Amino acid sequence: MAVVLRRSLISAALLLLALGASAQRRASADVEIKSLADGKVTTVTKRVFCQGNGRLVTVFSSPYDYTTITNLKGEFKLYVPSSNEVFSRVDQSFGSGNELLYLFLAGRQDNLGLLGMGYTLQGSSYDEEGFLKRTYTTKKKDTAPTVELVLKDYLPVYVAYLDHSGNVLSKVYLSQYTKGSRLVFPTRVTEITYNKEKHDSTVVRTIYSSISTDGSDPNFDYQVPAGAKPAGNPLDALKKK
Amino acid sequence: MKKFFLALVAMFAITAVASAANYTADDSAIDAAIENAIDVNAFNLGNTATAPLGAAYVAMGNNDVVSLLLTFFLGWTGIHRMYMGSTPWMWILYLLTGGGFGVVVLLDFVFELIGFVDGSGLGKFYDNPNILMWL
Numbered sequence: 001m002a003v004v005l006r007r008s009l010i011s012a013a014l015l016l017l018a019l020g021a022s023a024q025r026r027a028s029a030d031v032e033i034k035s036l037a038d039g040k041v042t043t044v045t046k047r048v049f050c051q052g053n054g055r056l057v058t059v060f061s062s063p064y065d066y067t068t069i070t071n072l073k074g075e076f077k078l079y080v081p082s083s084n085e086v087f088s089r090v091d092q093s094f095g096s097g098n099e100l101l102y103l104f105l106a107g108r109q110d111n112l113g114l115l116g117m118g119y120t121l122q123g124s125s126y127d128e129e130g131f132l133k134r135t136y137t138t139k140k141k142d143t144a145p146t147v148e149l150v151l152k153d154y155l156p157v158y159v160a161y162l163d164h165s166g167n168v169l170s171k172v173y174l175s176q177y178t179k180g181s182r183l184v185f186p187t188r189v190t191e192i193t194y195n196k197e198k199h200d201s202t203v204v205r206t207i208y209s210s211i212s213t214d215g216s217d218p219n220f221d222y223q224v225p226a227g228a229k230p231a232g233n234p235l236d237a238l239k240k241k
Numbered sequence: 242m243k244k245f246f247l248a249l250v251a252m253f254a255i256t257a258v259a260s261a262a263n264y265t266a267d268d269s270a271i272d273a274a275i276e277n278a279i280d281v282n283a284f285n286l287g288n289t290a291t292a293p294l295g296a297a298y299v300a301m302g303n304n305d306v307v308s309l310l311l312t313f314f315l316g317w318t319g320i321h322r323m324y325m326g327s328t329p330w331m332w333i334l335y336l337l338t339g340g341g342f343g344v345v346v347l348l349d350f351v352f353e354l355i356g357f358v359d360g361s362g363l364g365k366f367y368d369n370p371n372i373l374m375w376l
Contacts, residue, residue: 034275038314041278063323064332078333087330131264150264158264173266190266205271231330 025052026215027105027183029208036203047210049220052105056096057222069222070096079224086228101208104185111136112156114147131157144169155184168194182213281311281320305363309353316346326368334372341372348375 026049033044045062054072070076074095078087096102103113111134115121119136126132132154136147144161151157159172170193174186189206311321319335340346349366352375356363366374 035318036271036275036278039278040281040314041275042281042315042318042320066333080330152264171266173264175265175268188268190268190271192266203271203274205275 025105026220027101027211027213028217029101030210032207034205048101049217050099050101050105051220054096054102056099056102057219059219067222070094072097077224079228084228085231086224087231100189104183109156110151110154112149112159119147170194178211183211185211281315308363312350312353316340316349325366327370
């Protein structure tokens, strides 16, 4: 009885340690996003600070300086240092669950968070070259009904979002995975979205660099300054110059 | 202009490559298309005198043309509102809603075009803090 009790306590302690370690995992990265459409390109640069519990701080540097904080519940804040204003909103679409760095940090890279977004795995199969293809579907109306996720060595390399007719709405390519680091992560993500009406496409290229699992940076625990002026909704902030 | 057409050709190439049944993108073609595209950030929004393409339009004395082009090509990003003088919130709002789900940016372009064509200009849209700048 004593042995069983001792083993149970040890197992429980190890489980708690593992859970705690997961929650304490931290990763940060420089991100450069270039969006290309109609022969024109815009650039956004930022550094993301992500924790295993879903807390995500993003420090934008270009084209404007501002910082956002969010979590898995979509409790979102946007702070503009130049005007000392903070915009707060609770909306799942603003949550950190879709952030790629979080998905890999939390070990959800095998489904890229699709299960959490309401998708259901319909089937999976291997092709001749060893790629594992998984098909997910959903009945939710505000998103693509079908998603095809392709993995190589259990790492996602390709995602295709399909409409009801099976036509491709957009494709995402994940490549140039980091090697030999504590966090295996794709440093290059390319998304191509097709616009059938315009017979054109938009390309978004995201480059991750300076990836670090050192959690000592104070930005991980960034808090909006206490004296920040709340902007209850964007309209209030927009009326001010 | 040459870079613009090269970027368009590269875009078509990317689309063609991406439609093939493979799981890797043509990174070289994508990088080339980005490199050859007109960098809207180069406008350094609000300071067209230092921007390469913006300077050309300033020399022409016609910032309204730049506004119109930005609205037409990249209105969904809110870049045109930033160029015409607005707060960062406007850009964020446009970016998050896709230009007011496409409706607001379409109306932006229509009213700008009207102002451009009838000679009244786009002056009333500059430094306009309203989301619906044409009201």
